[in-house]
Amino acid sequence: MSLKTLPVLSLASDPAELSRDIGESFHTFGFAMVKDHGLDPALVQRAWDLTETFFALPDAEKRSYFIAGQGGARGYTPFKTEIAKGAKLHDLKEFWHVGRDLPADHPLAGASMPPNIWPERPEGFRETFEQLYAALDRVGATILSRIAVWLGLDAHWFDGPIADGNSVLRLLHYPPVPDAEEGAIRAGAHEDINLITLLLGxxxxxxxxxxxxGEWIDVAPPEGALVVNIGDMLQRLTNHALPSTTHRVRNPVGERAAHSRYSMPFFLHLRSDFRFETLPGCISADNPDRYPVSISADDYLQERLREIGLKK
Known part of the structure; x- marks a missing residue:
């Protein structure tokens, strides 16, 4: 496997072959690219169109959907709110979060999994992103089943831990940056918090x-493919057998600095009440358990949200 080129894997390939290949790509890079995932191209295109239309709305209208104190869990988060852990300047982005809606009497419903809020416009926003959320949820579960097999677990091992999980679909807008403050970047070097991230290119x-x-390499998926990367939760669970890889979104130069950038990552999370216990198969004399103290997925999430400036 080239150390500078991510392989493009087919989710339609033989399950055993896919488990081997995706495990090797994640072990090497913390990243993979997948095609043949089954997402409806028309649905994805509607989502792109609606994302661009929403972020073109007046700033005051967008900010009316910002909920203070919620850590960006749902709705709108304004420009230059999030900051990479350890960074001095905030990221040059604004975003919208769609989460999982649970019944009001569900034991996991509450502060960390509040109800979604939806903008009055553009038309079709809610219907489109509810469908896309569900589709990405299914694809993510399929990928996790292949990771489970690579780890020597049953293919359905993750089914329970992600059932009603606190996953979030983020609609991202990076405005033009022709006059960006020195040192400011669209997304500073960071690792994701969750289990895995599915990114629409x-x-x-x-x-x-x-x-x-120690070399930065570009990640450029072919048309229609997804970029998938390991998050810190899976790194912790596997005792770093699967690494959460540092990544960033650099600023464009020249004429491209006058253009916006949009992306749609789906952060696949565990159930809020899941308790981390390092997988026994990932512990050895050469790799002793780094995390002997158990913690819940929600406690871990809240700690990290404070680190990146989304919660106080």
Whole structure:
């Protein structure tokens, strides 16, 4: 496997072959690219169109959907709110979160999984993103089943831990940056918090990952493919057998600096009440358990949200 080129894997390939290939790609890069995922191209295109239309609304209208104190869990988060852990300047982005709606009497419903809110316009926003959320949820579960097999687990091992999980679909807008403050970047170097992230490719370049050799390489999926990466929760669960890889979105240069960038990552999360216990198969004399103290997925999430400026 090339150390500078991510393989493009087919979700329609033989399950055993896919488990091997996706496990190797994740172990090497913390990233993979997948095609033949079954997402409806027409649905995806509607989602792109609605994302662009929403972020073109007046700032005051967008901010009317911002809920203070909620950590960006649902609705709108304004420009330059989020900051990468350890960074000095905020990211040059604004975003909208769609989460999982649970019945009011569900034991996991509450502060960390509040009801969705929906904008009055553009028309069709709710219907489109409810459908896309459900579709990405299914694809993510399929990928996790292949990861489970690579880890020596039953293919359905993750079914319970992600049932009613706190997953979030983020609609991202990076405005033009012709006059960006020195040192400011669209998305500073960071690792994701969740289990895995499924990313619908952006219309503008910029996504890069940091290899184990310390080199930044571009991540440019072919048309229709998804970028998938490991998050810190899966890194913790596997005792770093699967690494959460540092990545960033660099600023464009030249004429492209005058253009917006849009992307749609789906952050697949565990159930809020899931308790981390390192997988026994990932513990050895050479790799002792790094996390002997158990913590719930929600406690872990809240701690990380404070680190990136979304919660106080």
């Amino acid at each position: 952006a219309h503008e370049a910029g996504l890069q990952l940091l290899t184990k050799q």
